[in-house]
Amino acid sequence: MPQSQPHTPPAFVLPFYGYAALSLLVALGLLWWSVPNLDGHYFQPKILGIVHLMALGWGSMMILGASHQLLPVLLGKTLYSNKLAMSSFVLAAIGIPMLVMRFMQFQFDGLALTGAGFIILAIVAFFINVIKNMQQQPRRAVHVWFILAATIWLLLTMLLGWLLLYNFSHPILPNSSLHYLSLHAHIGLSGWFLLLIMGVGSRLIPMFLISQINDNKTLWYIFILMNASLLAFTCIFLCGVSRIFIAIPFTGILTSMILFARYVRHAYQQRVRYSIDAPMKLSLVSVLLILLPSLLLAAVLLLQTTASTDVMTTLVKLYGFLLFFGWLSTLIIGMTFKTLPFIVWSQHYSKAATTHQQINPADLVQHRTVKNMMLLYATGLVLFAISLAAQTMWLLHMAAAILLLAGVVYTWLVFQLIAHQPAK
Amino acid sequence: MHAITTNRPDYCAKAVEKLYSVLDPEMGVSVVDLGLIEQIDIDVAAEKIYCRMTLTTAFCPLGDAITNRVQQALEDTFPGFTADVTLDFDSHWTPDRISEAGKTILDR
Numbered sequence: 001m002p003q004s005q006p007h008t009p010p011a012f013v014l015p016f017y018g019y020a021a022l023s024l025l026v027a028l029g030l031l032w033w034s035v036p037n038l039d040g041h042y043f044q045p046k047i048l049g050i051v052h053l054m055a056l057g058w059g060s061m062m063i064l065g066a067s068h069q070l071l072p073v074l075l076g077k078t079l080y081s082n083k084l085a086m087s088s089f090v091l092a093a094i095g096i097p098m099l100v101m102r103f104m105q106f107q108f109d110g111l112a113l114t115g116a117g118f119i120i121l122a123i124v125a126f127f128i129n130v131i132k133n134m135q136q137q138p139r140r141a142v143h144v145w146f147i148l149a150a151t152i153w154l155l156l157t158m159l160l161g162w163l164l165l166y167n168f169s170h171p172i173l174p175n176s177s178l179h180y181l182s183l184h185a186h187i188g189l190s191g192w193f194l195l196l197i198m199g200v201g202s203r204l205i206p207m208f209l210i211s212q213i214n215d216n217k218t219l220w221y222i223f224i225l226m227n228a229s230l231l232a233f234t235c236i237f238l239c240g241v242s243r244i245f246i247a248i249p250f251t252g253i254l255t256s257m258i259l260f261a262r263y264v265r266h267a268y269q270q271r272v273r274y275s276i277d278a279p280m281k282l283s284l285v286s287v288l289l290i291l292l293p294s295l296l297l298a299a300v301l302l303l304q305t306t307a308s309t310d311v312m313t314t315l316v317k318l319y320g321f322l323l324f325f326g327w328l329s330t331l332i333i334g335m336t337f338k339t340l341p342f343i344v345w346s347q348h349y350s351k352a353a354t355t356h357q358q359i360n361p362a363d364l365v366q367h368r369t370v371k372n373m374m375l376l377y378a379t380g381l382v383l384f385a386i387s388l389a390a391q392t393m394w395l396l397h398m399a400a401a402i403l404l405l406a407g408v409v410y411t412w413l414v415f416q417l418i419a420h421q422p423a424k
Numbered sequence: 425m426h427a428i429t430t431n432r433p434d435y436c437a438k439a440v441e442k443l444y445s446v447l448d449p450e451m452g453v454s455v456v457d458l459g460l461i462e463q464i465d466i467d468v469a470a471e472k473i474y475c476r477m478t479l480t481t482a483f484c485p486l487g488d489a490i491t492n493r494v495q496q497a498l499e500d501t502f503p504g505f506t507a508d509v510t511l512d513f514d515s516h517w518t519p520d521r522i523s524e525a526g527k528t529i530l531d532r
Contacts, residue, residue, distance in 0.1 A: 006483060069485075076483045207481050210451065210530070212519055272519040273451065274531045342485055345449070350489035360449040361486075 006072035010347040012085040014418050016065025017340055019093055021414040023057025024329070028407035030104075031325075032400035039391055042317050043178065049104035054324040055188065056119060057096045060154070062332050063196055064088060064126055066339055067147055070200060071133050074144050080132035084125045092122035108168035116162045123158055127151050142219045146199020149227055153191025160184050183237045190253055191230050193328060194290075198222060198260050201287070201331075205264055208280055208338055209271035218263050226256045246301060254294060261287055277362070278371045282334030289327040293319050318388055325403070326381055333377065333410060340417050341365050348422045364420055369413060377406035426459030426521040435466040435502070439473065442501040446493045449486050453529050455494060459521025462512060464498075466505075473498050473507040482513045 027050050034046035068085045072078050079085060095118025102112035130148050134140055161184055164177040173180065199219075206213050229252030236245045264287050276284070296319040304312065345361040380402035387395035430436035443461060444454045455461055455477065463476040475494060479487050491509045498507035522530070 007485060007488070073483045073485055207484075208450075210480060210519070272522065272527075272530055342450075346485060346489065349449075350486070350492065360447075360452065362450075 006076060006078040007346065008068050008072055008079045008085065009082060010343050012079075012082045012089075013065050013069045013343055015086075015089050015093075016061050016068070017336070017343075017414060018418055019089070020058050020062035020065065020332075021336075021411045023053055023061060023096070025404075025407045025411045027053040027058060028400070028404045032397070032404045035393065035396045035400050038317070038388065038396060039393070041313055042320065043181070045104050045106040047317075047320075048106075049100045051320065051324065052103055053096070053100045054328075055193075056092070057100070059193060059324070059328050059332065061089075061092060061096075062336070063193070063200075064092070064122075066200065066335070067126070067196070068129070069339065069343060070203070071130065071144070071147070074141050074147075074203060075133055075137040076139075077133060077136045080129050080136065084129045088122045088125040088129070090122075091118045091125065095119035095122065108165050113162065113165055116158065116165055120155070120158045120162060123151065123155050127155060141203070142216050142223065143199045143203045146195055146202075146219075146223060149223070150192050150196035150199065153187055153195060153230065157184060157188035157192060160187070180237075183234065187230060187234060189323060190226070190233075194253070194257070195223075195226050195230075197331060198226070198256070201283075202260070202263060204335070204338070205283070206267040206271075209267055209276070210273045211267040211271040213263070213267040213270050215263060215266065218259055222256045222259050222263075225252050225259075229253045229256070243301075243304070250297070250301065257290055257294065277338075278367065278374060279334045279337035279365075282330055282374055283338065284334075286327055286331035286334060289322070289330055293322040293327060296322065314389060314391070318385060321388060322385060325384070330377070330381075333374065336410075336414060337365055337370050340414065344417050344420050348420065359422075364417060366413065366416070369409065373406050373409040373413065376402060376409065380406055426461075426523075428456075428461050429463045430465060432466040432468070435468070435473075436464045439464050439466075439475075439498055439501055442497045443494060446490070446497050448480070449489055451480075451530065453522070453526045455490065457523040457526030457529070458517075459523070459526075460490075460517065461494075462515065466502075471502075471505045473502060473505050475507060475509045476512050477509065478512055478515065478517050480517050487511065 030046065030050050030053065034050065037044060037046050068079060068088075095115045098115025099112055099119065100115075102109065102115065130144075130151055134144060134148065160180065163173065164180055164184060167173045167177045202219055205211075229249035232252070233246065233249035235241075236243075236249065264284065268284065296315055300312065300315050300319065303315070307315070341361040341364045344364055345359075349359055380399050383395060383399035384403060387393075387399055428436065428440065440456055440461070443456045446455045447453065448455065448458055448460075451458070458480065460477050460479065461475065462478060463474070465474040466472070467474070475498060477491070477494060479490065484490075491511065495507045495509045498509075499505060
């Protein structure tokens with residue numbers, strides 16, 4: 001037998017994908033159900049539940065699954081512990097519904113704290129796997145440092161979240177929990193999602209485009225700028241310095257995003273493969289989609305002292321929607337149909353050297369259905385954003401229904417792939 | 425075109441001909457056209473084939489599948505021989521190694 005390449009067995013990765021797909025479906029269902037409540041303030045039970053289901057059940061579970069698969073590829077070493085990977089899944093799978101359900105009931109009690117505790121333990125398990133895996137390989141690619149730093153930011157986000165929950169019933173922090181929401185949300189969004197997506201994307205995008213870009217210097221600049229900006233943001237927030245200084249970390253993070261977009265453009269220009277499939281196109285478009293919420297955030301920062309409460313509430317809701325359902329979801333949906341077929345294919349066909357010679361990962365995907373699902377999702381996304389801005393309720397209902405339909409098709413496609421069996 | 429080193433050009437030609445049918449599962453281009461095969465040495469007396477190859481990306485997730493296919497193709501070409509396929513990432517793969525035929529497929 002030829003020497004084996006380091007990889008994580010699919011049985012330890014696929015549960016993350018399945019769970020994430022179901023979470024998206026439930027979140028879209030809840031969004032549709034919550035439309036009548038969307039004209040109020042953003043800090044309300046349903047929005048709180050949906051946001052956490054999207055951030056943890058959908059985004060984080062999918063990214064954790066993909067990271068468990070990608071770590072051996074980045075380090076050239078088999079994952080330190082498959083048991084830790086499974087523990088990470090089980091703990092998060094138990095904790096997320098506990099937390100989300102209590103949020104939906106607006107109860108910040110022991111059950112919510114226990115749920116959040118399970119999720120923290122899940123992240124700790126992943127963190128140990130990353131650290132131990134890194135110790136096995138002295139030659140560490142820059143991408144691995146992104147994963148490590150992002151995991152630390154996620155841990156900090158979750159620990160702060162747990163403290164905020166506790167602070168609701170037993171005040172221990174100098175201010176109310178609402179005061180810290182912005183810090184909790186932004187170290188999670190930028191420190192975990194953005195940093196990790198940049199690190200993983202800078203490896204996956206050139207790999208799928210067959211691009212020979214080797215610009216580690218830019219990636220290191222992005223890494224340092226992102227972390228320095230996040231540290232600066234945390235310090236400004238906690239030290240009570242005037243909010244005007246938040247423009248400094250905001251500019252740092254925006255510069256990182258521009259550098260990353262430039263890196264992706266170079267990878268695209270230097271690609272060997274000319275034709276690009278729909279999932280890859282969607283992933284590339286999502287890199288640009290981050291600009292929309294960034295512009296909205298800039299507007300929020302600029303208008304916070306002059307705009308009316310109604311305008312600010314709408315801007316913040318639009319910002320949150322475009323981040324989770326726009327940028328993050330389109331990226332994950334695109335990458336699902338690039339990474340999942342590989343995982344399923346390697347499970348069934350990589351050892352069968354001759355029998356299934358003609359079956360390739362792309363053959364497992366129903367391309368036309370995937371493309372139609374993506375178009376449906378994009379239509380729902382645009383309509384929802386417009387109707388949220390205009391506060392047109394009938395259009396919001398319709399847009400949410402379209403998004404839900406796209407979610408049903410997406411989940412069906414994911415489970416079809418997971419359940420795939422070779423023809424006899 | 426990327427040159428393959430060998431100790432037995434006669435056997436190697438037959439092996440390479442067969443390896444044109446081993447496609448990269450992601451790109452649909454043969455391992456020969458991609459320039460992944462570095463060296464094919466044959467020990468006729470011991471009935472052994474030693475194949476050294478690389479991948480477009482180090483630790484590519486499809487690495488096992490590709491090396492399994494190469495091993496199977498070589499053993500099918502020379503019945504009774506065992507093939508030993510090793511991966512070598514010391515010499516980095518670059519797109520310059522792709523043959524004109526391979527580029528034509530990728531340009532589609």
